[in-house]
Ligand code: FES
């Protein structure tokens with residue numbers, strides 16, 4: 030959009046700096062740009078999936094200062110000075126899976142994969158609370174993200190398996206340990 034068009038319609042632009050996946054990024058953005066659009070369109074972080082775009086499905090969730098937020102409901106300018114993590118941050122080497130991603134693959138905690146980046150990030154957040162969870166507790170903790178495919182049980186299994194891996198416990202298939 031040209032400056033004159035922006036001026037005509039009163040669309041303000043601001044410079045924002047945020048830490049995204051461990052890297053400081055600075056961009057000039059429209060004050061109307063959502064955090065989701067900023068991450069996808071400006072930074073190519075296309076793991077941020079837009080489903081409903083009004084706060085219902087949770088598929089756009091990212092970690093904002095370590096906590097899940099719906100990036101479709103936030104503006105990019107609200108991220109100024111904050112830290113954002115998307116699922117791209119989990120593996121330094123894109124050919125390697127993070128233990129949480131391995132657990133989702135092994136437990137078949139995904140089908141189409143649309144909700145999966147949000148589920149994986151939520152799992153990271155849950156595990157960082159440091160305690161083992163029952164099925165019912167996991168179901169409660171992931172209830173803000175809608176999955177249209179799995180029936181949830183395999184996701185619950187994946188969350189519990191990932192927790193065991195990251196706590197260094199042996200899992201049913203004998204895998205254990207892993208990185209944080
Ligand atoms: S796309 Fe953000 S909650 Fe559905």
Ligand code: FES
Pocket residue numbers: 138139140141142143144145175176177178179
């Ligand atoms: S795996 Fe398809 S929406 Fe969850």
